[in-house]
Amino acid sequence: MQSENWKKVKVLLDEVLKLEAVERRNYLEQSGASAEIRAEVESLLAFENESEDLMRLSAVEFSKDFFDEAENALLGKNIGAYRIIGELGYGGMGAVYLAERADGKFEQRVALKLLKREMNTSALRRRFQQEREILASLEHPHIARLLDAGQTDDKIPFLAMEYVEGLPIDEYCSDHDLDLNERLDLFRKVCSAVNFAHRNLVVHRDLKPSNILVNEEGIPKLLDFGISKILPAEYEQLNSATVTRLGVMTPSYASPEQLQNKSVTTATDIYSLGVILYELLTNHRPFEAKEGDLKEIYKAVLENEPERPSSVVNRPLRIGKSLTAEQKEQLTEGKTRNTNPKSLSGDLDNIVLKALRKEPERRYSSAENLAEDIHRHQRGLPVTARPNTFAYRAEKFFKRNKAGVIGGILIILAIAVGIVATLWQARIAQAERVKAEKRFSDVRKLANSYLFDVYPEIENLEGSLKAREKIITNALQYLDSLSNEASNDLELQGELATAYEKVGDVLGAMNNSSLGNVQAGLDSYEKAGKLREAVLAANPANLEAKEKLANNYYVVARTLWNNSQTAQAEAAFEKALKVRRELVAAQPDSVVMQNRLAVLLIDYGAIPVFNSQTEKAVVLFDEAYQIVERLRQKDPENPDFKKTLTRLLRISSKAKGSLGDFEGGIRGLTQAVEVSNELAKQFPNDFRVQRSVWLTNTIFCELYIDKQDGQKAVETCQPTIDFPKAALEKEPENGVVAFDLAISRFNLSRAFRLAEKYPQTIEEAEKAISVMSEMSKKSPADLEYKRNLAIYETEIARTYLKLKQPDKVIAALQNVIQILIPIAEADQATPTIRYDLGMAYRLSAEAHYQKGDKAKAVELMDKAIGLIQNLKELNALRETDKNLMTELENEKAHYGK
Template sequence: MQPERWQRLKELFMEAQELGEPERERFLERACADDTELRAELASLLAADRDAADFLENPAAAAAEPDLEDAQLSPVGRRFGRYRVLSEIGRGGMGVVYRAVRDDDTYDQVVALKLLHGGLESEFFDRRFRRERQILASLEHPNIARLIDGGADDDGRSFCVMELVDGVPIDLYCHQHRLDLVARLELVRTACSAVAFAHGRLVVHCDLKPANVLVTEDGTLKLLDFGIAKLLAPDSGEAGPAATASGWAMTPEYASPEQVRGQPVTTATDVYALGVMLYELLTGRKPYQLGTRRPEEIVLAICAEEVVRPSQAVVRPRSAAPGTSPSVASPAGPPDDSPNRLRRRLEGDLDTIVLRALAKDPQRRYGSVVQLSDDLRRHLSGMPIRARPDRLSYRAGKFVGRHRAAVAATALAVFSLLGGLAATLQQAHVAQVQRAAAERRFGEVRSLARTFIFEIHDAVAPLPGSTPVRARIIEVGLEYLERLEREAADDVSLQVELAEAYERIAAVQGGVGVANLGDLEGALRSQRRTLALRQAILRALPDEREAELALARTHSTLGDLLGEAGDAEGRQREYDAALAIRNAAADRAPDDLAVRRAVASSLWDTSQLRVDDGDLEAGLVGFERTLVEYRAIAATPGATDGDRRNLALAAKKVGAVRSVSGDLEGALASLETALAIDRERLAESPGRTETMLDVSFDHSDLGYVLLRLARPSEAVGHYEQAVDLRRTVSEADPEDVRARNVLQSGRARLGDALATAAEDPVTPCADVQGLIERAFALSAEAAADGTLSEEARATHEARLRAAGARCASP
């Protein structure tokens, strides 16, 4: 459901609630006019409100629960087995937890003792309580509160004795200790470890929230309260292939869409709850605004409301951010972090990780808690994450397949379930199964292609020696894509997915400026397929700005590839096509950040064309304009690491054109600006391959200009840093053609700089021998891997010996 439509539905519902039955009918006629679907949605919510008003404010557990002290004598002071109750600690949906002590003269031990609420003493709840004990008995993990004992008193009342955790909820702990982003992510990974352990024993927690994830003063995390956990084992007695959520036993702020719909829960349910907690710990806010806690508000918010990206949430005024007031968490930055700095740290990987965990559809979430934890680890280590953000394919699918009554039908299904209308749910389930069976075969092929091209490829890309494997993945992915393409003529969402896949393949085959397999012809074929698909997409979605900009980007990338192939005319044609599309978009939306980026990209392309044509003056003016544009974009709220990279690249281009024009001091200043920007980016994402190469190119360009300024010793320092970075990247993947090539060129330039510095008359003789030794070692390294011919090596080493002779003379 679109946010605007959801807001309209909400406003009409609030108005209709205030009216009597006759007035409501007239209001529906007047407010909905000819929009029959809107009227149906509104009528269903009003009916559901009559049948199940405030069910989440007065759940079944609470309705059955007179206060324990009213139902019988307080258990404080009483013995349960070997344990004597000392005081009450807290209350949950099913039971009350007490502080107790072992009281049999064997040894002293303070424990937590749990009893059912007095109003829930029935066979059903007693069986559930005993099952919780059995679940805890199977969960021996350092971050799960362990079961110590259990049994029943003389009256047959079951009790459970657990480890007493003297801690506070995870969000409060982070707030009190002012933990930074890294420490919070590590805590969440610890929680993931405990949850994954439970999942490995076929236990889904179903009620993960800060109150059930405590942290002690020494930083030890403990997972608590498996009272409504579900067993996924086929002989567990749970309903269906996956356990069914109990509508009365959940915490709305952390409940998943399938829980509020009354659908089966799986391990993806716990992934969602961890995503909510992660969002809260990073931003200090909850992802949804549950203002009134009415059933329809909860269902609409959780099932239909789009989650604000964490990076956007932290820069919004707190009064405007969803869920601010209930949270005790503080934002994830250091105490003196500005919102904009925190935004930059969250955008990109962490936005993607959180939104993947919070996907409405369980199938779009992480497949396991282990995958969520691993992506957090990869982010902390500076490695590429495996999750991919929702792209145009997903939104286009929503656009062409939108069912505007879906949310209202979902809300009605929940209320029907809670009202005992199981037959309606069963019919909906049967219909869903039938639809799924009809689409399964096509979906499986589509999913397999997506898995190969995106998930498996991304998983192996950072591994050493992965380039041949990536080539095979691309080959298999192409086979599936070609099979799908024959069936995608009228499926816009699939066309979008295919275009993204072909674009990805083109980059891996022979993309300009990225790690590739060196297959330029293959890259051109794939990019042309991308172009044909995106032209068809824009015809189908003429008002979709992202489709328009994606087409312009495809023209521009195809122009880059044609330039690499030596087709100057084709390159100019594609650049012109991209510029025309982007200028048209800028006329309609001059302040749109995506449009501004696109226009700056075209300005870059045309400036490069002027330089290539020999018009350095026009090229310099164009790149200086490009630099101004990217500087403004990088300073805009919502700017990304990519925007700062483009700013550095523009500064570098200005420096390069100034160098060719003879303005070496001006070139030096521009290149130092680029290096400062890229160093800051690398400090924020250490180990990221592309950023390491960016910094290496900055050092190499500075070395070149310093050599021309007759400052060889300074040039050597920059070239050595460039080679060190490139060697690290190349060793991670020896088959990466681009990494191997830039390492080769870097070593050659460093060797020349070392020789030039040794030959420089102002270089002290005490330093000359060290320069020569480093140059000889470099020469041997290049010869050993076959990148330096024997002839070139002999010439280079003769030069070095001549330089050494100067200092050997008396």
């Protein structure tokens, strides 16, 4: 046919097909098409009905009966100790053959699974050997055993399994027309097998009807148990990824955690059991309508609640679902197995849905419990499963205690996912909006309750770090999504800021238990600050908003400072100070406001103390001291004022020490120790207070080190190890106490050096290094950790210098210099880094001199002098170092002789 004509035929055909049969002739006649075209169209129309069926089937389906013939080459061949006697089919992993022992050792029929060739057979065998004991222990009447693993002559790996004759459980049920009770009995047997395996620490991971065969006696046997133990994880992932992602085997039985590649536990099998039970009861799978589309099925499994079994049981079987002959017959006769929906509604609905919960820990805790609940239902006893309503969740949430926190978090997350989906739908369907807004506010309340009620309760509890982090990030996640929905809502923006700050606390705050990821914490604080500024700008007279902004700046400043970002820290302190002074001016009678101002001044003052800018520090401390004195006169027992006072005493004593006024320092610290011990007695469970005692003692110890009093230093430094050491054992991920421990060990190391106990010096420094490098590995961008490492290493170098081992000195200092140079460049505002670097060159010079390399020693001294000279010009040298330049020049001259 001419293409031209065919085009015309197609156009006309398309029009005609839209019409009713009676109208067609008329239409064709009036179409103005040529007789030839019309005849062609009419000729084609004659096949309209018949052609429908033809193309519904696919070529693959059509070809299947002749396709196999040439391919059965393996029959009769030997594989390992087995002879192939038949083909059983294809599994997800490869072909499965029926085989028998070829060596006649046993009369045994086995199912041989051939695996992908690319698997590493020796690893497979090794794993099989390793797991042999566990697999051997899987001896259960309802479990088909894994017998052997090996490879064929042409290196195809295989597994040999006990051969089971039977029907997949779903087919068995319909073929034998089992009633509800019989189905439940059968299913409980399956549960017992799964439970048995779980108790032997074997998870199946791929439970589905085709893996549960039922023989003629009605005995179920589970296939493939233990395979997951033997196959490497990446193999399984690869397998399930290709298979599930593509819908070849729709992931009908896979749990949410499997689809997300999260860790698979016994709860995963419980979920699959839930799907199987659903199917046995209703002949439908929970999300079968979505199975055609992979995205849809993922979404459904992860987000949608399955419909109750009782509501789908009478639904007709899906067209397109391949049916057994039996089912087809039932369909054509218009009868599916009639289960009364009433017999499912209530208990069985609840049982199935509990097994199908999205959150693994909210499912049945074991297959045994699942079976037990079913059995209770069968005997008419009340079951443990409850419906999963919003009211139920909320109730559970509000009743929850500390122990339940993590479970509750997952509820939040589930609701959050639900609410986002709901809101999205609301955009499409206006009618849904009201409902969505109702839930929106429900969830907001719920999350606020988390942030403002639950969090503070566990905030200062030791060992609660993980729980806190989970609460926060989850609450934040969904607040983020809410804020997208309501960006004009100032109150919500404020809540969001709080959430960001809490996240910051957990990630980066140095004053409390935290995970020590400072930069992430800072980012979070700064996001919060932006929101707070916006809220205040909208209403500048709002003191509460102002207060929150001041706090935000303060926390940012402290965190920056703790992270050695000195210039930024000072800027943030200035911002905080400005807002704080405004707040005091606005509320002149508020002692709280004054106390906060004092605290801010003290913390700010730490920066100039550290950087040896003593005059600036004195100004800040003086103002703070006057405030605290006034407050203490009003209320001497107030713990807040006590805290402020210890803080001030600690830091000002430190400043005195570095000015050379050791007696003044010791006096101040003695008082600080006294006051902080009082507080510790008052608040025995408050981590901050306990840490404050440690901090005071640490500063005391450092003062004796500065004073070069070795014996006193060892005495005061030794006990400071205990607190962070114990805290770290309780909470190994707590970055703050790890840092504290490193510092304490380093101090003790220095004390030992002063006391001339060199082996202990090196030992403690090395311990400090090991703690610090762990932390540095976790946060490689954190300069403070690196800087500390360099300092500790320098300590070791100093000691070797005393021991006259110059090679070890030089080696250690090379590390130090390598660490310090990039940090010094990155952080120009912190002069102490350059000081440290200068001292490293100085020590290295001395070591080279010890070795007799005078030229090198002079060269290094020049570098040291350059750095220190620069610091002197910046007025950034400590009082105790006022003669340092002269000393350096003298040393250089000495080496140069």
